[in-house]
Amino acid sequence: SGSKKGIAFNDVAYIDAFPASDIAYAYNWGSSYSGGSMPSNIEFVPLLWCNSESLTSGWQANAQKYIDAGSTHLMSFNEPDLDSQCNIDPATAAAAYKTYISDMFGGKGIKLGAPAVTNGGGSMGLTWLQNFIEACTDCQIDFVALHWYNPASLASDFQSHVQQANQLTGKPVWVTEYGCTGSTDAEVESFLQTVNPWMDQQSYVERYSYFMATSGDGMLCDSTSELSGIGNAYMQAS
Numbered sequence: 001s002g003s004k005k006g007i008a009f010n011d012v013a014y015i016d017a018f019p020a021s022d023i024a025y026a027y028n029w030g031s032s033y034s035g036g037s038m039p040s041n042i043e044f045v046p047l048l049w050c051n052s053e054s055l056t057s058g059w060q061a062n063a064q065k066y067i068d069a070g071s072t073h074l075m076s077f078n079e080p081d082l083d084s085q086c087n088i089d090p091a092t093a094a095a096a097y098k099t100y101i102s103d104m105f106g107g108k109g110i111k112l113g114a115p116a117v118t119n120g121g122g123s124m125g126l127t128w129l130q131n132f133i134e135a136c137t138d139c140q141i142d143f144v145a146l147h148w149y150n151p152a153s154l155a156s157d158f159q160s161h162v163q164q165a166n167q168l169t170g171k172p173v174w175v176t177e178y179g180c181t182g183s184t185d186a187e188v189e190s191f192l193q194t195v196n197p198w199m200d201q202q203s204y205v206e207r208y209s210y211f212m213a214t215s216g217d218g219m220l221c222d223s224t225s226e227l228s229g230i231g232n233a234y235m236q237a238s
Helices: 012-017 059-068 090-105 125-135 152-169 185-201 229-236
Strands: 006-008 025-027 073-078 111-117 143-150 173-180 205-210 221-223
Touching (some): 012 221, 059 090, 090 125, 125 152
Parallel strands (some): 006 025, 006 205, 073 111
């Protein structure tokens, strides 16, 4: 697929709702998935959620399984800048990234992604990411990953945040979670019609995935076989 669009999922069954030819990748915040299969043209991207032993113990084998099946990217650490998520400081994250991402898989033709940070201010977000990159000397980092949540009226804030991440790090950007808070479906659809074509036009934005492929208020699907209005807007906005 020439698309940059991805699917963030928990239940692989929801992938059936999407036109597979228009999806580049999928991920589930984990290093493997079960309960079904996805089309062969969609790349599953394994992610090491944090540095705990329960996650790192199976990481290498799981990641290698998907690499052997054709995956060419790996992602790391979910919102380490947020205390309710991975919650580790940049130096700790850098040491773990070097051990489990860069040293294990670097130099093997696999593109490796920095931890996915929130759009929080202060020591969070892009500040955390800058500190991580400075601490991760001799690490292979091929792209940075961003999460962004704000009202749909702030499309220009979204664009400037993505642009700033590229300018600060000099790295390609993946927006692996983005979502609109406190917004109507119509407002979200308008937001997607603004930001998706913009991301498609930015050479440094490599991939993106709206939150998320499931059913429910503000989500991309009405069922495992049908997209919601937001889901249709997500797919059609290019």
